[in-house]
Amino acid sequence: MNMTSPSLPFDLDGRKKFLRHLSETLSRVDVEARLTAMADAVGHDRFRKQAADDIVAILRPADVLPRVYGGYRQVVTDGIRFILSRLPVERISRLMADQARLSPETPAGARLLMLARHLPTLHKLGQIIARNRHLDPSLKNWLVALEHAPCTVPMDDIIERIQAALGEDIARYDIRIGSAPIAEASVGLAVPFTFVREDGTRRRGVFKMLRPGVESCLREELDLLPELAGYLDARRHRYPLKHLHFADVFQDIRSALMEEADLSGEQKKLKAAFRFYHDRGPARVPTLYPFSTPEITAMAFLGGEKITEACTTPEDRRRLAEDLFRILIWRPLFSPDPRPPFHGDPHAGNLLAQCRDITGSFRLGLIDWSLSGTLPRDKRSRLIFTMLGILMAARDRISQGIQDLSVDDDRYTPAFRSRLDRAIDTITADNRYLTGGIAGKTFVLLDGLALEGFRFPSDLLLFRKAFFTLEGVLFDLCPAFDLDKAMAGEMALLMMTEGPQRWAAWSFPFMDRPENYRSLISNLDLRILAQHLMTLFFQQGTAMMTGLWTAAGD
Incomplete structure (x- = not known):
């Protein structure tokens, strides 16, 4: 292919081979640059639409859903394709580069997990669905993997952000940051640390902070959700979802992600939960530390x-x-x-x-x-x-x-x-x-x-x-x-x-x-309930006596 005048191959196999060739000969950064140059040459709208189609074809998200959920495969595929086709060129090029660097034998589930890690809305939706214990076990086990993926953020970047946010408090509390994050979620990550309290004792804590770049990703995706709801509503005749309000579903996801990204709001909730449960039985809620900032929540470490x-x-x-x-x-x-x-x-x-x-x-x-x-x-x-x-x-x-x-x-x-x-x-x-x-x-x-x-x-x-x-x-x-x-x-x-x-x-x-x-x-409701239970008791007793009488007659 003439890279000075890039154009998209017309068949999927050709595009897959082309991407694989790029990933084998160039670094990830260079692959992204080549794809971005291609977008400039063929037009951004055409590139994004074709790239979305290619990623969906390579991912095969419908294959991840067990047969019992076959009726939902189309809405999942349509939703992912829509979001991808509206992302900025630089970002969809990055996602394509990620997929190109995977082995051709990589199964659909692993490919979709990688995509979800870079799409906070898809990641959060998967986490929400995974909570339902009535899910088919194979799907549930796949979704649970979203909770246990390894941290991808370099520790040097994390330390730099913590030091910039806390400033002089690093020295004031003799804060020592751990060697690696202990968790990474759809929006945030948790980093261990120790510090010295006023009484001179050293205590363990956890910093919660947003993943680098996640705020811009969230803005891009959350702005698309109302448009996605309208798109799926217009195609609802294809899906077995009856009167479901897509707008309400995506509003729930939007609210969940915005709350997760709002560290100041979470700090207020943490204080309220601490007051509600403190000294009331076996529950423990982390204490919020005074050196928390709008960018970082510093709280007590709860072992266990x-x-x-x-x-x-x-x-x-x-x-x-x-x-x-x-x-x-x-x-x-x-x-x-x-x-x-x-x-x-x-x-x-x-x-x-x-x-x-x-x-x-x-x-x-x-x-x-x-x-x-x-x-x-x-x-x-x-x-x-x-x-x-x-x-x-x-x-x-x-x-x-x-x-x-x-x-x-x-x-x-x-x-x-x-x-x-x-x-x-x-x-x-x-x-x-x-x-x-x-x-x-x-x-x-x-x-x-x-x-x-x-x-x-x-x-x-x-x-x-x-x-x-x-x-x-x-x-x-x-x-x-x-x-x-x-x-x-x-x-x-x-x-x-x-x-x-x-x-x-x-x-x-x-x-x-x-x-x-x-x-x-109320007393009135209690009396109505008692009358119901009494009636039920007599009905069951009468049925039992009738059965015994019939059996004795036989």
Whole structure:
């Protein structure tokens, strides 16, 4: 090929051979330069479109999805191709150079992992999907690899950035930076260090900082998400996604990435979480150190093992599961605080089993609060109202609870209620709903309704995702752990403490509001539930007696 007048080969095999030839004879920087020169010669728009087609053809992203997800292969391929075709020429040339330097025998999964490492939106989407324990195991194992990829940022660059950000605090606290990062995520990386406190003791800490160049990559990709949503909406007839709002899905990804990149915002969340959990049981949240900056979060190092890999006995694993349930689900859901914080991404890598306390129990380290939220008391009340409706199989109560939780403008119109009832009937007949417990049914219902286009507060959807993520961790720790049984036991204990308040409400009915009780269940709802359970008990008893009578007659 005449490199003085570059042009793109017309067939895919020719282009692959051309790229392979470049990568074998030139450095990566030179390969990128040649591709950029080619773009200048043939036109940037044509080059980006052709380069996107080539990368997708080489990657074969559809091959990564198991057959059970065959219906989603087209939307995945279309989405990746769209993003690639809109990236700046310099960046897509870099991505092409990465792919060209891989062996021709490199499987699709490994190629897609490399691409995801350089596309924060794709990386984050993969991490979010990986939290669902109902995924096909082969896909889940592939996605989990996104959490364990080696760090690619040179340590010299990291040290230089830390020194520039901290300035005189390096000497003031005698900060000594570790030899290598301990983790690298879609947006940030974590670097160990030690420092000297005012009392003269040396303590361990962790710097969290953004990966070099990730901010510009994020700006480019996040600006494309609304356009991508419109593109996929126009092609939705090709996908089995019914009424899914692509704009809402990408807004979730956008929010997650922006929060992860907002170190100052994460520092505020870390402080709130520390206050919420400090001296309240076995949970530990990292302390924020005073030499944090807008560019770098300096926090305490929490030692311990990944909770699912801690060397513990079956009994220890059961107790760990119970503690996790109380700390990450029960406590924020039934806290007296008006807006308690909750961890939005409680996967096993963010949960550490630390040394035992004086009672023999493990302490639990909760790290990475970049993705966290709060649930106001009124929304938690309606969520419990919906759970009670599910427990009693009362469709009207379920629909009412969902209406109150929704943020759709037309949520109280007859048309909305009619569409909602039809969606509820479909979702509650699905096996995933039927096989879940009460809490699981509630979040499966919210999940299904979100896919059908119903809209809910972003923090409620985040809590739903956190529940599914933690449900997978609990299952890995102790498959026999019964979340509903644990919740019923805690609820019984909580209601015992509400006795005087409930007696007062019998005399003054205006006080009998769910929000007035920490359990978020009014006396009226409690009475309706008791009547339902009593009716169910008599129905089962009657059925049993009828069966015995029939058997005796035979």
